[in-house]
Amino acid sequence: MMTEQEQALLAENIARVRERVAEAAIRAGRRPEEVALLAATKMNSAERVRFAVEHGISVCGENRVQELLEKYEQSAYGGADLQFIGTLQTNKVKYLIGKVSLIQSVGSLRLAQAIDREAGKRQIRQDVLLEVNIGKEAAKSGFSLEELGESLDKIAGFGNLSVKGLMAIPPVTPPDGNNLYYFHEMQELFIDISTKKYDNVCMACLSMGMTNDFEDAIACGSTMVRVGSAIFGARDYARQPSKNSL
Ligand SMILES: *Cc1c(COP(=O)(O)O)cnc(C)c1O
Numbered sequence: 001m002m003t004e005q006e007q008a009l010l011a012e013n014i015a016r017v018r019e020r021v022a023e024a025a026i027r028a029g030r031r032p033e034e035v036a037l038l039a040a041t042k043m044n045s046a047e048r049v050r051f052a053v054e055h056g057i058s059v060c061g062e063n064r065v066q067e068l069l070e071k072y073e074q075s076a077y078g079g080a081d082l083q084f085i086g087t088l089q090t091n092k093v094k095y096l097i098g099k100v101s102l103i104q105s106v107g108s109l110r111l112a113q114a115i116d117r118e119a120g121k122r123q124i125r126q127d128v129l130l131e132v133n134i135g136k137e138a139a140k141s142g143f144s145l146e147e148l149g150e151s152l153d154k155i156a157g158f159g160n161l162s163v164k165g166l167m168a169i170p171p172v173t174p175p176d177g178n179n180l181y182y183f184h185e186m187q188e189l190f191i192d193i194s195t196k197k198y199d200n201v202c203m204a205c206l207s208m209g210m211t212n213d214f215e216d217a218i219a220c221g222s223t224m225v226r227v228g229s230a231i232f233g234a235r236d237y238a239r240q241p242s243k244n245s246l
Pocket of ligand 1: 040042063085086169210211212226227228229230
């Protein structure tokens with residue numbers, strides 16, 4: 001059970017992050033409503049997530065399928081929009097279809113195909129973002145800048161999937177000490193694809209910016225920031241909530 005103190009802190013953090021998002025938007029000459037706030041809820045209990053949703057969080061993002069399913073069963077997200085933002089194996093796609101409004105982390109043609117197939121079985125259209133490996137990091141998934149255009153041509157033809165934009169997770173320790181360079185590159189790419197007008201592709205969402213850099217991301221046109229620790233506090237990786245195999 002959350003203590004009263006924990007509840008007060010969480011409510012305060014949500015209000016503060018909202019304020020910072022709005023201020024960053026205004027500094028960038030944008031309207032606060034142009035930037036959505038997704039709460040990255042990984043490693044937070046259903047109770048904490050539910051409390052956040054009751055206190056102004058309208059979009060939740062999970063990283064792991066098993067963790068999402070567990071909290072889903074515990075009605076953690078009631079009333080909020082649920083999205084998937086983590087690494088996704090093709091054999092787990094089926095668990096997400098029908099539960100999440102958006103899969104943000106589509107970083108390969110193979111994964112896009114699997115989503116298209118599973119969504120087809122359920123006769124729904126799944127919205128996705130294409131993840132771009134903007135820092136060219138070997139350990140990270142995502143399309144390279146070079147392959148994105150060609151992959152988009154193919155994915156645009158899929159019948160049960162709609163591309164709604166792009167997502168990026170820039171390097172944790174960028175060469176210049178900040179991610180402005182990568183955010184600018186993403187903004188250019190986003191605008192570039194928008195002007196090409198693919199059928200079935202709508203560049204509505206540019207998902208970038210996390211606790212340490214969301215204000216810079218907003219300055220570079222981000223339409224959705226994904227914030228975890230500034231809302232929920234630092235994650236304790238020694239206490240994994242679920243070591244399940246899924
Ligand atoms: C955890 C996570 C975030 C939020 O990270 P913080 O630095 O805690 O804000 C954002 N996006 C993804 C994909 C994540 O896994």
